[in-house]
Amino acid sequence: MESKRDVLLxxxxxxxEGYSDEKWIExxxxxDLTLHRGEVMGLIGESGAGKSTIGLAAMGYARDGCxxxxxxxxxxxxxxxxTPESDRRALRGSRIAYVAQSAxxxxxxxxxxxxxHTETPVHYNIRKRQDSQEDAMELYEKLRLxxxxxxxxxxxxxxxxxxxxxxxxxxxxxxRPDLIIFDEPTxxxxxxxxxxxxxxxxxxxxxxxxxxxxxxxxxAVVAQMADTIKVxxxxxxxxxxxxxxxxxxxxxxxxxxxxxxxxFQRDQxxxxxxxxxxxxxxxxxxxxxxxxxxxxxVSFDIYxxxxxxxxxxxxxxxxxxxxxxxxLLPPTKxxxxxxxxxxxxxxxxxxxxxxxxxxxxxxxxxxALNPKVLISEIIGxxxxxxxxxxxxxxxxxxxxxxxxxxxxxSKYYNRYPPELSGGQKQRIGIARALAADPTFIICDxxxxxxxxxxxxxxxxxxxxxxxxxxLAYMFxxxxxAxxxxxxxxxxxxxxxxxxxxxxxxxxxxxxxxxYTDLLLSSVPxxxxxxxxxxxxxxxxxxxxxxxxx
Amino acid sequence: MGDVVNIVLKRxxxxxxxxxxxxxxxxxxxxMLPGDIAQAVLGQGAxxxxxxxxxxxxxxxxxxxxRYFDWLAGAVVGDFGVSLxxxxxxxxxxxxxxLNTLFLAGYAAVIAVPIAILLGVIVALLRNTLFDRVANVLxxxxxSSPEFFLGYILILYLSVKxxxxxxxxxxxxxxxxxxxxxxxxxxxxxxxxxxxAHMMRxxxxxxxxxxASPYIEMARVKGMPAWKVIVKHALPNAWAPIINVVALNLAxxxxxxxxxxxxxxxxxxxxxxxxxxxxxxxxxxxACCLIFAxxxxxxxxxxxxxxxxxxxxxxxxx
Numbered sequence: 001m002e003s004k005r006d007v008l009l010x011x012x013x014x015x016x017e018g019y020s021d022e023k024w025i026e027x028x029x030x031x032d033l034t035l036h037r038g039e040v041m042g043l044i045g046e047s048g049a050g051k052s053t054i055g056l057a058a059m060g061y062a063r064d065g066c067x068x069x070x071x072x073x074x075x076x077x078x079x080x081x082x083t084p085e086s087d088r089r090a091l092r093g094s095r096i097a098y099v100a101q102s103a104x105x106x107x108x109x110x111x112x113x114x115x116x117h118t119e120t121p122v123h124y125n126i127r128k129r130q131d132s133q134e135d136a137m138e139l140y141e142k143l144r145l146x147x148x149x150x151x152x153x154x155x156x157x158x159x160x161x162x163x164x165x166x167x168x169x170x171x172x173x174x175x176r177p178d179l180i181i182f183d184e185p186t187x188x189x190x191x192x193x194x195x196x197x198x199x200x201x202x203x204x205x206x207x208x209x210x211x212x213x214x215x216x217x218x219x220a221v222v223a224q225m226a227d228t229i230k231v232x233x234x235x236x237x238x239x240x241x242x243x244x245x246x247x248x249x250x251x252x253x254x255x256x257x258x259x260x261x262x263x264f265q266r267d268q269x270x271x272x273x274x275x276x277x278x279x280x281x282x283x284x285x286x287x288x289x290x291x292x293x294x295x296x297x298v299s300f301d302i303y304x305x306x307x308x309x310x311x312x313x314x315x316x317x318x319x320x321x322x323x324x325x326x327x328l329l330p331p332t333k334x335x336x337x338x339x340x341x342x343x344x345x346x347x348x349x350x351x352x353x354x355x356x357x358x359x360x361x362x363x364x365x366x367x368a369l370n371p372k373v374l375i376s377e378i379i380g381x382x383x384x385x386x387x388x389x390x391x392x393x394x395x396x397x398x399x400x401x402x403x404x405x406x407x408x409x410s411k412y413y414n415r416y417p418p419e420l421s422g423g424q425k426q427r428i429g430i431a432r433a434l435a436a437d438p439t440f441i442i443c444d445x446x447x448x449x450x451x452x453x454x455x456x457x458x459x460x461x462x463x464x465x466x467x468x469x470x471l472a473y474m475f476x477x478x479x480x481a482x483x484x485x486x487x488x489x490x491x492x493x494x495x496x497x498x499x500x501x502x503x504x505x506x507x508x509x510x511x512x513x514x515y516t517d518l519l520l521s522s523v524p525x526x527x528x529x530x531x532x533x534x535x536x537x538x539x540x541x542x543x544x545x546x547x548x549x
Numbered sequence: 550m551g552d553v554v555n556i557v558l559k560r561x562x563x564x565x566x567x568x569x570x571x572x573x574x575x576x577x578x579x580x581m582l583p584g585d586i587a588q589a590v591l592g593q594g595a596x597x598x599x600x601x602x603x604x605x606x607x608x609x610x611x612x613x614x615x616r617y618f619d620w621l622a623g624a625v626v627g628d629f630g631v632s633l634x635x636x637x638x639x640x641x642x643x644x645x646x647x648l649n650t651l652f653l654a655g656y657a658a659v660i661a662v663p664i665a666i667l668l669g670v671i672v673a674l675l676r677n678t679l680f681d682r683v684a685n686v687l688x689x690x691x692x693s694s695p696e697f698f699l700g701y702i703l704i705l706y707l708s709v710k711x712x713x714x715x716x717x718x719x720x721x722x723x724x725x726x727x728x729x730x731x732x733x734x735x736x737x738x739x740x741x742x743x744x745x746a747h748m749m750r751x752x753x754x755x756x757x758x759x760x761a762s763p764y765i766e767m768a769r770v771k772g773m774p775a776w777k778v779i780v781k782h783a784l785p786n787a788w789a790p791i792i793n794v795v796a797l798n799l800a801x802x803x804x805x806x807x808x809x810x811x812x813x814x815x816x817x818x819x820x821x822x823x824x825x826x827x828x829x830x831x832x833x834x835x836a837c838c839l840i841f842a843x844x845x846x847x848x849x850x851x852x853x854x855x856x857x858x859x860x861x862x863x864x865x866x867x
Contacts, residue, residue, distance in 0.1 A: 093772035105763040110785035
């Protein structure tokens with residue numbers, strides 16, 4: 001590789017400040033970054049590392065409440081930090097484009113896709129509207145969107161998430177920019193959709209020799225996309241090198257710890273033999289939302305002390321099954337048994353003790369905890385309600401629960417949820433579930449909103465609690481790495497039906513049900529050649545959603 | 550689009566039910582007023598025989614439900630009975646007055662709504678600048694001043710001192726449309742001043758609440774200038790709350806203008822209502838109240854339909 005290739009973007013000693021608590025606080029502490037034409041750089045790190053902030057700074061853009069404090073951002077010979085805003089604006093969209101994390105939220109719901117596509121080229125007189133529309137259709141076709149000549153005339157809500165993400169990539173390409181910032185473009189997608197989008201992005205970027213900054217927290221994804229990888233931690237660079245050597249031979253401890261996260265795996269437990277009764281038995285349940293049938297003949301058992309992972313894509317009926325078990329959505333057919341005893345379908349008809357036995361932990365600890373209520377009360381309320389505890393007994397129970405989730409009671413007793421980090425909030429969610437002294441807990445995507453290191457901590461905690469309290473878990477997730485680390489048994493769901501179930505080791509060894517196989521083989525691996533290999537095996541037209549039907 | 554028709558029909562049905570409930574309340578409220586209607590109407594000439602005769606004539610001796618349904622049956626076909634005072638048809642008395650009120654409300658709305666929305670967009674664009682603050686203070690001042698005060702101030706400056714517009718908005722049948730507009734300008738302006746602030750501030754708030762949305766950031770990083778971000782990307786998503794507040798203010802323009810009509814001696818329905826109340830002319834009071842209720846219901850319905858039509862998610866199925 002020649003060292004003096006065309007440099008497109010040169011960032012030197014970039015410092016960015018964010019405004020909070022009425023003062024400016026430095027959040028990016030002097031980052032250097034050099035990107036050549038046609039090069040793809042992966043920016044990787046946990047939340048709060050400053051990835052998106054740096055990505056946006058590369059466009060000379062700072063979010064409201066942020067500012068570029070010092071340093072230089074030189075794009076194609078132009079110093080963006082000193083250029084007038086109107087000139088910077090003219091670069092955005094036309095020469096530097098941005099692809100956001102959630103295309104569903106980033107497309108304006110009020111306009112058709114193609115009108116949003118043509119907006120920048122028409123505004124800056126780069127193309128005529130007609131010409132830009134034709135070009136959009138060509139790009140849609142290149143990105144393998146179905147009905148490329150028609151799909152642009154739909155509104156965002158009429159198009160699926162994976163298709164929207166590709167349409168957004170097409171929109172970024174509208175003016176053939178020199179640089180595209182991809183900000184976690186596949187994080188919100190199912191694995192089978194992700195693979196499709198990854199392939200589309202990689203192809204189009206290669207085809208037009210576009211340089212890109214690819215921001216993600218997923219190492220396996222960045223391994224497929226990037227030529228070089230830069231690891232960030234709390235606004236500082238940890239290390240940078242080309243993708244292969246970064247994967248094979250990370251230098252820094254932090255990088256190694258990131259690489260090692262997915263290694264947590266506990267021993268798989270076997271079902272108790274003899275005539276043990278499962279804690280929870282789901283027997284042939286059907287359920288509907290109004291006239292729409294969402295579950296069909298779902299059955300599985302969960303035994304004490306064991307974890308059953310329910311996996312599937314969004315819309316497969318995982319959470320609906322949980323709602324049936326908790327009685328929030330009474331099934332239209334079938335039974336729910338608890339320790340061999342049939343539960344009333346509607347939670348309102350269940351006894352307090354029946355309600356106590358089954359608790360839930362939610363995906364978004366942010367929204368599942370009332371921000372205006374003290375931690376002690378959040379945990380204390382179920383303890384008082386189910387356990388009838390008061391005064392000193394209640395306080396010592398809350399302390400005990402805080403100890404269980406490894407948070408210092410004296411420090412957290414009198415705090416509010418917004419003062420805690422994401423991982424700590426999720427721990428409070430766990431404590432709240434434990435406060436009822438349940439035998440069964442439903443964990444609904446409890447780690448998917450967390451960084452990998454934090455998520456690992458939560459998984460280890462849940463595992464320890466299970467051993468100590470002999471809890472049964474139903475673990476809803478779409479992340480197969482999580483399944484691998486904590487599940488004893490796996491239930492695979494698709495379109496409201498169970499397609500396969502069994503002990504974990506059997507599920508992860510062939511032969512699989514074709515759908516399980518598709519799910520498993522769609523999970524990106526750390527090997528940089530993985531995507532290429534999968535495409536060769538399956539064929540370009542048989543990837544993702546196409547293979548799914 | 551079949552869905553929209555469906556929703557409209559459903560809301561219309563609900564509106565009719567609401568109107569029915571309101572008619573019961575209006576009738577009941579009038580029933581519960583203390584004193585005898587016949588006595589009140591006759592005033593000083595209320596001898597025992599006169600009162601008895603009038604009661605007989607008005608059918609006041611029938612039980613309340615019978616009278617209610619008589620009234621309702623008439624009201625459904627637009628016959629609100631006979632005025633107790635003038636002994637003429639209530640409908641005939643109300644119709645021209647109501648048209649006058651609608652004209653004045655329409656006049657004020659045509660000025661106020663575009664100004665309010667335009668100003669709302671501008672202050673959203675220039676939020677937290679001097680312009681925003683000045684607009685804020687001025688509109689707050691106008692909304693917190695009573696209408697009659699605003700009306701007199703306008704008369705003082707625009708009529709008495711400068712003679713630019715007539716102070717009294719008396720209408721006659723031989724006026725041209727332009728004369729009409731000139732004659733009613735001051736009452737219309739007073740009403741504009743009263744309603745513009747509310748709509749403007751709602752427009753501003755609705756737009757600003759959207760500015761943190763990811764699609765607004767997307768529009769910015771696509772290189773769109775600030776005005777385009779607001780007008781093309783925020784405003785289309787803000788229509789629902791704006792339309793609602795516009796409908797609320799239009800209803801106010803029709804039903805809440807008594808004071809303005811009195812100040813400018815404008816022959817609208819508000820004055821008629823006030824006169825009827827003081828004279829205990831209950832058929833007129835009931836009819837006016839029912840018309841006001843229907844106005845509110847219709848405007849709210851229009852707001853709902855408007856909100857649906859401006860939201861592609863409701864207009865186009867998945």
